[in-house]
Amino acid sequence: xxxxxxxxxxxxxxxxxxxxxxxxxxxxxxxxxxxxxxxxxxxxxxxxxxxxxxxxxxxxxxxxxxxxxxxxxxxxxxxxxxxxxxxxxxxxxxxxxxxxxxxxxxxxxxxxxxxxxxxxxxxxxxxxxxxxxxxxxxxxxxxxxxxxxxxxxxxxxxxxxxxxxxxxxxxxxxxxxxxxxxxxxxxxxxxxxxxxxxxxxxxxxxxxxxxxxxxxxxxxxxxxxxxxxxxxxxxxxxxxxxxxxxxxxxxxxxxxxxxx
Ligand SMILES: C[S@@+](CC[C@H](N)C(=O)[O-])C[C@H]1O[C@@H](n2cnc3c(N)ncnc32)[C@H](O)[C@@H]1O
Numbered sequence: 001x002x003x004x005x006x007x008x009x010x011x012x013x014x015x016x017x018x019x020x021x022x023x024x025x026x027x028x029x030x031x032x033x034x035x036x037x038x039x040x041x042x043x044x045x046x047x048x049x050x051x052x053x054x055x056x057x058x059x060x061x062x063x064x065x066x067x068x069x070x071x072x073x074x075x076x077x078x079x080x081x082x083x084x085x086x087x088x089x090x091x092x093x094x095x096x097x098x099x100x101x102x103x104x105x106x107x108x109x110x111x112x113x114x115x116x117x118x119x120x121x122x123x124x125x126x127x128x129x130x131x132x133x134x135x136x137x138x139x140x141x142x143x144x145x146x147x148x149x150x151x152x153x154x155x156x157x158x159x160x161x162x163x164x165x166x167x168x169x170x171x172x173x174x175x176x177x178x179x180x181x182x183x184x185x186x187x188x189x190x191x192x193x194x195x196x197x198x199x200x201x202x203x204x205x206x207x208x209x210x211x212x213x214x215x216x217x218x219x220x221x222x223x224x225x226x227x228x229x230x231x232x233x234x235x236x237x238x239x240x241x242x243x244x245x246x247x248x249x250x251x252x253x254x255x256x257x258x259x260x
Contacts, residue, residue, distance in 0.1 A: 007068075008216025011047055011075040013208040020205070023192055024249050025050050025104045028133040031186070031253045034059045038099030041123060042066070044106020047076035048084045055082050058100055066094065067106075097125040105209070105249075107134040111165045117175050117252075121182070126260045132252040135209070136166040136189070142202060142245055145233035146210060153218070153226050162213045172252050181260035185253060192247040199234040199243050203227055 014021070036059045042051040045065025055063040056079075066087040067073050073084050087094070090110050101124050110116055124130050137143045143164065150161035169187045176185035196202055207215075207227065215223050234243075 007071050008212040008214070009046075009069040009072045010208070010212065010215065011072055013204070014046065014072070016208055017205050020192065020194065020247075021105070021208075022050075024133050024190070025053075027190065028102060028104055028131050028251065029054055029057055031131040031251070032058055032100055032102065032129050035099040035128075037061045039125075040064070040100045040102070041094070041098040043089055043101065043103040043120070044068075044109065045084060046072045046106070048073065048078045048082065049076045050104055051084070052076075052078050052082050054100075054102060055079070060100065064094065064098070093119060093123060096123075097128070098123055099125050099128045101128070101130045103132045103134075105133060105135060107132055108136070108164055108166050109213075113165055113167050114171065114175065117172065118179065121179060121254065121256070124181075124254075124256050124260075126256055127258040128256050130252070130254045130256075134166050134250050136164065136248050136250045138164045138166070140245070140248075141234060141237040142206065142247075143210070145230055145237060146206070146214075148233050149226055149229040150214070152229055153214075153222070156222055157214070157217050160213075160217055162210060166250055169250055172250070176252075176254050179254075181256050182254050183257040183260075184255045186251075187253075188251045190249050190251060192249060194245045194247055196243045196245070198240060199231055199238055202234055202238075202243060202245055203231050206230070 038060045040060040040063040042065040045051045045067045048065045051063055051065035063082045065084040068088045147161055169189055173187040176182045214226055
């Protein structure tokens with residue numbers, strides 16, 4: 001899976017479900033202990049709004065947020081001490097090590113996690129902490145219906161379809177257990193239930209996230225048609241009544257040894 005060729009992220013769509021998206025972030029933040037006067041790195045920081053929250057909550061003196069999307073990066077102001085930079089994380093990682101490294105809802109856009117996670121641990125300072133949260137909904141109608149629509153639009157998408165790279169939680173648990181630098185780790189799955197009046201709510205939610213990869217590859221008109229094809233499939237699978245979606249997210253936490 002390579003990065004989208006054009007910036008398909010739309011902060012105005014992302015912000016429509018700000019409350020739903022903030023809840024897992026709060027749970028992620030709770031995994032980390034404060035690092036007074038330390039440094040924070042946020043991988044896939046989006047608008048930086050949550051980087052700024054973490055900056056204050058973790059009491060660090062400087063925070064760096066990295067993201068590949070100019071439209072996300074350009075849509076929020078951040079306080080002093082927080083720097084946002086454009087970087088395609090699939091292509092390169094920054095220099096240096098940070099006391100706290102977090103990533104909220106962004107690892108699911110980076111391929112090959114078995115190789116990626118050890119590289120991310122390289123960014124954590126000795127005694128430092130890493131916390132990651134990523135959606136993991138492969139095999140649910142939410143994801144399956146998009147893949148079906150991608151099949152229908154295969155020619156326009158030049159064969160592209162988004163397949164989640166998120167591994168089973170046990171894979172991350174083993175990676176941490178085998179990494180000599182890790183002192184303590186936790187891996188878990190949480191569900192964030194959503195009940196929408198109709199499938200329209202699910203489509204709107206996806207337009208702020210997963211569908212960005214398709215927006216990046218289609219003209220606005222074709223993207224509208226793509227969303228309609230997705231909506232139609234969801235309707236067939238889930239019906240017209242209130243629609244339940246048990247949004248599944250995988251959480252990772254690791255603390256490194258002081259001498260790591
Ligand atoms: C769902 S948003 C999460 C943003 C932010 N962490 C938050 O919680 O509000 C996912 C972010 O990952 C970023 N992203 C996706 N692929 C990326 C890559 N290869 N390098 C850097 N950022 C990437 C997107 O640009 C987007 O801003």
